[in-house]
Amino acid sequence: PFGLMLPARSCGSGAVGETKSVVQKDAEFDVTYNDTVTSENQTIYAFNHTVSRNRTEGVRVSVDVLSQGLESPILFVVRQKQAVLSFQVPLILRGLYQRKYPYNHVGRTLCQPPTRALSETQYFFVDVSTLSSQGTNFQLRVSRVESFTLQTDKKFSFTASPSQPQYFKYVFPDGVDTVIVKVNSDMNFPCSVMSIQDIQCPVYDLDNxxxxxxxYQTMTKKGAITVQRKDFPSNSFYVVVVVKTEDEACGGPLRFYPLRPDELIDAGNRSxxxxxxxxxxxxSKVYVMGMLFCLGIFFSFYLLTFLVACLDNKRCDVLEQHSSNLFLLCLQLTKCLFSLPSCPPLLSPLPSSERSLDSVGRSRQESLSSVEEDDYDTLDDINSDKNIVRTKKFLCVSDLARKDKRVLSKKYQIYFWNISTIAxxxxxxxxxxxxxxQTVVNVTGNQDICYYNFLCAHPLGALSAFNNILSNLGYVMxxxxxxxxxxxxxxxHNRAMVRNDLNALECGIxxxxxxxxxMGTALMMEGLLSACYHVCPNYTNFQFDTSxxxxxxxxxxxKLYQKRHPDINASAYTAYACLAAVIFxxxxxxxxGKGNTVFWIIFSVIHILATLLLSTQLYYMGRWRLDSGVLRRMVYIIYTDSIRQCSGPMYIDRMVLLVMGNIVNWSLAAYGLIERPNDFASYLxxxxxxxxxxxxxxxxxxxxxxxxRIKCLALVCILFTAVVWGFALYFFFQGLSTWQKTPAESREHNRDCILLLFFDDHDIWHFLSSIAMFGSFLVLLTMDDDLDTVQRDKIYVF
Incomplete structure (x- = not known):
């Protein structure tokens, strides 16, 4: 009844030539075998079971070692038709710094290679041996796994530990090409790993x-992987869940370092x-609907803009026609009342001291000649009188719009060409x-590299989260x-200048x-770079999304500053150099920056100094010098103006703005120095x-x-933009993932799609923020339209 007993040569701890008895036993499922093994005997348990092509049953081997303080472990070898599985007990699993954790209870599921026959009987053997001369007690139990094959939309609960991993099989049903595998737990720790593997032997189901x-991906409470049928030729796959020996990968505490290299650490209960x-x-229908929805939203803005332009042109034509009719009517009445023989000229000749429209037209034609960008001051008296002009208590736009328009136009066009080159x-x-x-993610299968919202990450081709990329289309469009x-x-405007329109020449901003x-180019690049960032979002490329x-x-x-200060606005080179410093x-x-006190001190000091320098530049409108005598001049001004004469600031409005700006920036600097936020890019x-x-x-x-006053169109843009910004920020702060934490902790924030089963909260942020930015640009473009007929010497500078 105990099977075959064979003599065998012993090696290892036994003497050369010593015989070892081998005992083979016929064993059954769901029976616990208590036995003892030494270096002098080896036991083989023989099992058989029926395998069906249309039905897959899991087989699980569970082993307990009852003896303590083993010098040599027990080796278990499971021999199957197409695979061999071996493990020792106690099972030694290694963690960080090669720390060793022993496990006396081990449970392993046997892989099930597919069979071509409709039904066949397969045999497998469990060999038990050791090199220890002392008798070691163990328990062996082989059982069938209930619900080894997962059913669609049916939840299955199980327990796993580092020495008792679990895996299950899933077969794609007809008509389903893509599925999402979701693993959840109410326990943050211990840290675990979920893996999707093809149906093959061996199954890799240990932490190492x-x-x-x-x-594969690490997880605490949530894990989700999108699986496509095309990646698995057998139309099925294994879902493997492994509990890690340590929690550092999931943001857990770091355990103590062992005193001796060979010291074994008690792992405790890690079930x-x-x-x-x-x-x-x-x-595919949902993909199409998502793309059509995205395109439809932003094409509607093109249509709306076209309608507004048509209405505006129609209104202008009507006004022009009514003005002509009114002029003819007035002319007819004048002739009847005063019996004028003929119509007088509409415009009388200008005095010689005034600039004629012909001269303006000639100067406009001369603008076709090349002008160097650094020829800023084209009037001889600008360098001599700019300090006199800028020290007036109440400045008008005409005082700061004295430079040649040709030169200023070329100066500001450099902004566009420079940002295009940078882009x-x-x-x-x-x-x-x-x-x-993305290639590394697809090749290695490591889904901890990218911080997606895995519960709403829809792949397309090689892209893992196509919806997060598509939603950035709004910025570009x-x-x-x-x-x-x-x-x-x-x-x-250029046509008005060519026909010498007086409003275009002398009125308005x-x-x-x-x-x-x-600005428009920057908005398009924001969309492109945000899409690039969302190809694989993580902390190393977050600056792509914010630059x-x-x-x-x-x-x-x-642009706000340029509206009232066209002559003294910063050059493109200076502006982009400052922005480059910000990105640096x-x-x-x-x-x-994370937790680095020295960095935060240096940054806060630079932030405050930059605020003070910019405040001085704005207050004095560039009429100051940064040299060795600046401190002496500051003390002198404070002493003479504030102490001796008790006089207030000359430019009160500017002073109020700058004081408020300094309060805000000093407060932000203090907050950064005290709190030291992990997300430095968002803080900046x-x-x-x-x-x-x-x-x-x-x-x-x-x-x-x-x-x-603010005209109707600009007012509508302001109100609309404010409302959209409010909704956009609400969705932004939902926080579906965060690269400031570990990938496993980030997945705790993952949530399902909320729009068309395709877009998540962050996608809606993309939609709304692109619309809000577009609206903000329209506000800047239209907010001073009410001044287009106002002389520039009547428009105040502030």
Whole structure:
């Protein structure tokens, strides 16, 4: 009844030539075998079971070693038809720094190679041996795994530990090409790994080999992997769940370092209760609906813009026709009342001291000649009288619009050409890098590289999260639309200048469109780089998503300042150099800023000094020098103006703005130094946005205070943009993932799609923020349209 007993040569701890008895026993499922093994005997348990082609049953081997303080472990070898599985007990698993954790209870599931026959009987053997001379007690139990094959949309619960991994089989049903495998647990720790592997032997189901094949990701409470039928020729796969020996990969505490290299550490109870469910993913119709929805939203803005332009042109034509009819009517009445024989000339000759329209037209034609960009001051008296002009208590736009328009136009066009050049040289290596990232993810299967919202990440081709990339289309389309709107205004203005229109020549805010072109280009690049970032979002490439946000904020502030200070606005080279410094600090903050006190001190000091220097530049409108005598001059001004004469600031409005700006920036610097936020890039962006909002609010208040008004179109844009920004920020702060934590902790924030089963909260942020940015640009473009018929010497500077 005990099977065959064979003599065998012994090796290892036994003497050479010593015989070892081999005992083979016929064994049955679901029976616990208590036995003893020594170096002198080896036991083989023989099992058989029926395998069906249409039904897969899992077989699980569970082993307990009852003896303590073993000098040599027991070796278990499971021999199957197409595979061999071996493991020792105690099972020694290694963690960080090669720390060793012994496990006396081991459970392993046997892989099930597919069979071609409709039904066949397969045999497998469990060999038990050891090199220990002492008798070692063990328990062996082989059982069938219930619910080894997972059913679609049916949740299954199980328990796993580092020495007792679990895996299950899933077969794609007919008509389903993509599924999402979701593993959940109510326990944060112990840290675990879920893996998707092809149906083959061996199955890699231990902490030290689970990453060898297939797709895998660490998890605490949530894990989700999207699986496509095309990646598995057998139309089926294994879902493997492994509990790790340590929790560092999931952000858990680091255990103590062992005193001796060979010291064994008690792992404690690391069992984890989990459940797995496989749900069908979206089909091709949902992809099409998502793309059509995205295109439809942004094409509607093109249609709306076209309708507004048509209505505006019709209104202008009607006004022009009514004006002509009114003029003819008045002329007829005049002739009847005063019996005028003929009509007098409409315009009397201008005095010789005044500039005629012909001279203006000639100067316009002369603008075709080349003008150097550094020929800023084309009037001889500008250098001599600019200090006199700028020290007036109440400045008008005409005082700061004295330079040749040809030179200023070329100066501001450099903004557009420079940002276009930056965009090309910035985007090309970024695209190459993210393609490499995506390739590494696809080849290695390591889904901890990229911080997706895995519960709403829809793949397309090689891209893992196509929906996050598609939702950035709005930035590109609306950026292009803004460029077209600016181009139309530019053409209309140039035509007015050519026909010597007095309003275009002498009225309103001077029209310079270079910064607007740069803003539209920056918005398009934000969309492109945000899409690149979302190919594989992580902390090493987050600056791709924020770089052009800094540029957009900076360009908007420059445009606001340029409106009332066209002659003294910063050059493109200076502006982009400052923005490059901001991006440089952003990279340093991401790499070195986390918990680094020295970095935060240096950054806070630079932030405060930069705020003071910019405040001085704005207050004195460039009429100061940064040299060795600046401190002496500051003390002298404070002593003479404030102490001796007790006089207040000469430019009160500017002083109020700058005081508020310094309060805000000093507060942000203090917050950064005290709290040291992990997301330095977002902190830096918050500084830029706060300053932009502060300056914009100041501009609106001063505009209304100066007796100016906001036209209907600009007012609608302001209200619409404010509402959209509010909703956009709500979805932004939902936080579906965060690269500030470990990938497993980031997945705890993952949530299902909320729009058309295709887009998540962050996609809606992309939609709304692109619309809000477009609206913000329209506000800057239209907010001073009410001044187009006002003489520039009646428009105040603030």
């Amino acid at each position: 080999n689970v990453a060898f094949i297939g797709m 984890k209760i989990l459940d797995v469910v496989v749900t069908p993913a979206i089909n 090309v040289f910035y985007a090309l290596p970024v695209i190459q890098l993210v393609i490499t990232y 609306l950026g292009l639309l803004f460029l077209l709107i600016v181009l139309k205004r530019d053409i209309v 001077p029209k310079h469109f270079g910064l607007f072109y740069a 052009f946000m800094y540029m957009i904020a900076g360009l908007c502030m420059l 600090f952003s990279v340093l903050g991401v790499v070195f 962006l918050a500084i830029a946005i706060c300053n932009l909002l502060l300056y914009f609010a100041f501009y609106i208040i001063m505009k209304l205070r100066s007796g100016e």
